[in-house]
Amino acid sequence: SQTIHQWPATLVQPVGSPLSLECTVEGTSNPNLYWYRQAAGRGLQLLFYSVGIGQISSEVPQNLSASRPQDRQFILSSKKLLLSDSGFYLCAFSSGGQGIYGYTFGSGTRLTVV
């Protein structure tokens, strides 16, 4: 079966510190991968997506970056965190190139920047 693992579940980081969030997918090859951020009481904002190894598209200019070093690994990073980076981060994948199957989401990471 297809599964996605995302970690850590919670993270408290000081302003100016680096960040690395990781997710891995099992049970499928060449998935489309996505990073979303969810603010309290709001919908999901697409941050990055990837259709293949090393291929990253950014949806919004920001303090974050993403990388896909392996087919089923997606990493969200920052060199220096800002207070505004706090939020709930969700990794997701889809098996169909056109999103026809919908997304499978990870369990999310609650990031608090202090």
Added chain:
Amino acid sequence: AQSVTQLGSHVSVSEGALVLLRCNYSSSVPPYLFWYVQYPNQGLQLLLKYTTGATLVKGINGFEAEFKKSETSFHLTKPSAHMSDAAEYFCAVSGPNAGKSTFGDGTTLTVKP
């Protein structure tokens, strides 16, 4: 371009009552439409999807939704609410561009005993 509007950020129903969560979409191409459910501090789980074919689609936990092209709507319904249905629900539209989905702001469903 694609967008989703969920009407009503909070919906409250009594246990056993009909659940109706409203979603309208905008898409320049034939859309793929989805409903997801999110429980506190968890990721989203796919409830159901419309891609092509039958416009009334059934999902998990007794939910269903009807695609109405003329109204650009994809409302989610359930005949009888259970306490376990209390959660946040998101409508989403997806297009052919790398399968990116655009989500609505969500509707929080409260079920009263």
